[in-house]
Amino acid sequence: DGMRGGTVYPGSTDGMHGGTVYPGDTVYLGGADGTGVGAVYPGEDLAAALQNETFRRYALDSTLYCIRQYRQDFRKEDYVGGFVRYRKYSRKDCFRVLNWEEQPLAQNVGGYMFHPDDENCPIFVNYHKEEDISETTKYEDGFLDTSTLAYMSKSKRKLTSPDVIKFREASERGIRLPLFIKKENAEGDDFYYMGDVTPIPEGFTQTTMGEQNNVSVVKMIFKIDRPVERSMYEYITRDNL
Structure with missing residues (x-):
């Protein structure tokens, strides 16, 4: 519906850790009230996966690295x-x-x-x-x-x-x-x-x-x-x- 991304991430059948790779609705764009206005927040599958400490640590590390590279390489004038x-x-x-x-x-x-x-x-x-x-x-x-x-x-x-x-x-x-x-x-x-x-x-x-x-x-x-x-x-x- 254009409001969320069905990305693929590793996890077991309960979406927590290890095992197979399967698609899940992981990110919603818009407010939590469903109006489509506001911040980006995790969908049910991603929220569940983030309860796992190892997954959360790797996800945070990857996110911070991307932000750092973006700030380092991106200049608006270029x-x-x-x-x-x-x-x-x-x-x-x-x-x-x-x-x-x-x-x-x-x-x-x-x-x-x-x-x-x-x-x-x-x-x-x-x-x-x-x-x-x-x-x-x-x-x-x-x-x-x-x-x-x-x-x-x-x-x-x-x-x-x-x-x-x-x-x-x-x-x-x-x-x-x-x-x-x-x-x-x-x-x-x-x-x-x-x-x-x-x-x-x-x-x-x-x-x-x-x-x-x-x-x-x-x-x-x-x-x-x-x-x-x-x-x-x-x-x-x-x-x-």
């Missing part, structure tokens, strides 16, 4: 619409936090993908690309400074392409543009959340790429909502070779 600045996220994490109903296929995402309703468009940057990749995928993405990013559209795009227009008009259309960057593929599949970006429309220019410079592409300029911290900026931009 929390932006579900993401924590400079925390790592997989592509699946990103789409889940952004409330996409379906996970898109990675090969369809590429460097970016607009939400079906244009609510958001996460941007993914692999900063140091391998030398042996196709010439038409050697996008010249990179920081211009700690507050500005140059980012290339997908290939075969022009200033009049629908996705480029969406990027250029993102602020007016209310499209959120969260930016995720990883230093290189050797780091793995996860990206650092760098913040949200907004377009600088006058910085959009059409150019070409490829071995014969015959593939159209648009170079776009974005402003990052907060300057990237120097240590992170230097880590991302520094070439290990």
